[in-house]
Amino acid sequence: MALCLSLLVCAPACRRDAEAPPAAPAPKQSARATLAEVKGAVSVKRATGDEWLAAVNGTVLYDDDKLRTERGGAAELRFPSGTVVVVSEDTLLGIAETRAAPGRPQADVTVLRGAVDATLDRPANQSLTVGTPAATVRAGREIVFQ
Amino acid sequence: MSPVLSAALALLVSASTSVPPAGDAVVRPGESLAQLAARTLGSEGAGPELLAFNHLAGAPAAGTPVQVPGPERARAIAAIGSARSAIGQAPAGSARTEAEARLAEAESLLARARYAEAAAQADGAWKLLADAREERSHFAVAVEPDGRTRVAVREGVPVRVEAQGRTRAVRAGETLTVVRGEPPGTPQVDSPGGATGPAEPPILISPEPGLKLALEPAPGGLGPVRFAWKPMPDAVGYVLELAGPRKQTVRSAQPMVTVPGLPAGKYRWTVRAVLPDGSLGPSATRAVQLVPGRIKLEVKETPWQ
Numbered sequence: 066m067a068l069c070l071s072l073l074v075c076a077p078a079c080r081r082d083a084e085a086p087p088a089a090p091a092p093k094q095s096a097r098a099t100l101a102e103v104k105g106a107v108s109v110k111r112a113t114g115d116e117w118l119a120a121v122n123g124t125v126l127y128d129d130d131k132l133r134t135e136r137g138g139a140a141e142l143r144f145p146s147g148t149v150v151v152v153s154e155d156t157l158l159g160i161a162e163t164r165a166a167p168g169r170p171q172a173d174v175t176v177l178r179g180a181v182d183a184t185l186d187r188p189a190n191q192s193l194t195v196g197t198p199a200a201t202v203r204a205g206r207e208i209v210f211q
Numbered sequence: 212m213s214p215v216l217s218a219a220l221a222l223l224v225s226a227s228t229s230v231p232p233a234g235d236a237v238v239r240p241g242e243s244l245a246q247l248a249a250r251t252l253g254s255e256g257a258g259p260e261l262l263a264f265n266h267l268a269g270a271p272a273a274g275t276p277v278q279v280p281g282p283e284r285a286r287a288i289a290a291i292g293s294a295r296s297a298i299g300q301a302p303a304g305s306a307r308t309e310a311e312a313r314l315a316e317a318e319s320l321l322a323r324a325r326y327a328e329a330a331a332q333a334d335g336a337w338k339l340l341a342d343a344r345e346e347r348s349h350f351a352v353a354v355e356p357d358g359r360t361r362v363a364v365r366e367g368v369p370v371r372v373e374a375q376g377r378t379r380a381v382r383a384g385e386t387l388t389v390v391r392g393e394p395p396g397t398p399q400v401d402s403p404g405g406a407t408g409p410a411e412p413p414i415l416i417s418p419e420p421g422l423k424l425a426l427e428p429a430p431g432g433l434g435p436v437r438f439a440w441k442p443m444p445d446a447v448g449y450v451l452e453l454a455g456p457r458k459q460t461v462r463s464a465q466p467m468v469t470v471p472g473l474p475a476g477k478y479r480w481t482v483r484a485v486l487p488d489g490s491l492g493p494s495a496t497r498a499v500q501l502v503p504g505r506i507k508l509e510v511k512e513t514p515w516q
Contacts, residue, residue: 136420136421136497153353155496176352176353176354176360177354178354178356179353179354180351180352180353180354181351181352181353182349182350182351183348183349183350183351183352184302184347184348184349185347185348185349185367186302186347188347188348188367188368195352197352197354197358197360197389198354198358198360198391199354199358199359199360199374199389199390199391199392199393200360200362200372200373200374200389200395201372201373201374202350202352202360202362202370202371202372202373203370203371203372203373204348204350204368204370204371205348205368
């Protein structure tokens with residue numbers, strides 16, 4: 066009985082993983098950023114998947130997705146607020162990781178390796194939090210009403 | 212050659228190659244409006260402007276004296292140049308669109324020889340973008356292979372860096388490095404133009420990126436492994452960091468390090484220049500894989516010349 070119940074619970078999720086197109090957005094998540102100016106080898110790993118998939122301009126990123134650029138690769142993350150984050154080559158980052166380390170605030174972007182360059186055109190009305198293994202960097206307005 | 216003749220020749224050369232100062236000029240026989248504009252204003256396309264300045268309806272005949280505008284034109288052109296440059300560097304947006312419209316108006320006024328108004332419009336375009344630029348926040352975050360974080364603020368309002376419960380503000384023109392597990396230290400003021408050292412990372416030469424290197428057994432694993440990069444003029448030495456099956460840091464005065472042997476596996480090797488003040492410059496990183504074996508080299512003739 067317990068086995069049947071667990072199968073019933075698991076089945077929709079498993080079927081969703083198996084049938085969902087690789088680049089499809091994760092369900093019940095809001096879009097965090099959109100990729101633009103993709104150059105060279107740039108790939109995305111969905112929060113719900115295990116595969117690294119080639120990214121293209123217009124790819125939408127959601128909570129806990131990962132982005133990776135190889136040597137010679139680059140891309141721009143464009144946030145709905147207008148904030149632009151340029152991702153350098155040889156960089157690995159996470160998008161709005163919901164499983165931040167204990168005591169660490171949630172970041173819009175978590176850079177695990179490599180470098181990013183961020184521009185806020187209207188910092189009085191925008192904010193960006195960049196997490197790294199060593200620090201949390203906050204830019205723009207202290208509190209931004211969603 | 213006598214000094215007098217030299218001076219006369221210099222005057223002749225100057226007159227034929229540069230724009231004369233403000234004042235009068237006389238149309239030469241056979242000289243077209245474009246040629247006259249090039250001679251007097253330095254631009255073949257400035258004929259209509261010259262006509263407007265002299266209140267002429269058409270190309271003047273040979274022998275006609277014409278007035279050449281003075282410093283007011285130079286000021287308008289300089290203002291238009293500044294505005295054009297600012298627009299070229301500005302991000303797309305409403306400020307840029309408005310500045311482009313003002314620049315177009317300034318250019319139109321210049322063509323009608325209304326120099327003061329042209330300069331004012333161009334100045335307005337430049338100021339529009341300058342004001343907008345002051346509001347921007349622009350910063351970079353880099354994570355080194357050892358986990359250190361470098362935050363550099365290029366322009367705009369300060370950013371706040373938090374680590375280990377402590378927060379530091381980093382202002383425009385400052386860089387802060389945070390070591391993993393430590394609170395942020397004191398931001399360093401960036402030297403203008405990178406006067407204290409290279410702003411660029413070293414250019415790595417060998418091993419090639421992502422190379423699978425087949426090596427023979429050697430003390431410590433496989434080897435020897437030679438790491439090389441281009442020398443940097445401001446460097447007093449270099450630091451090579453190896454991350455992989457064996458972690459190792461090597462300091463070298465030369466732009467190369469030969470490691471006798473390393474355990475097989477995948478490595479990331481990072482090089483930084485040691486600057487005259489003892490600090491380390493930006494890093495460059497590559498991956499290499501060491502596997503046991505012997506490389507067989509076959510060199511074939513190529514049809515390419």
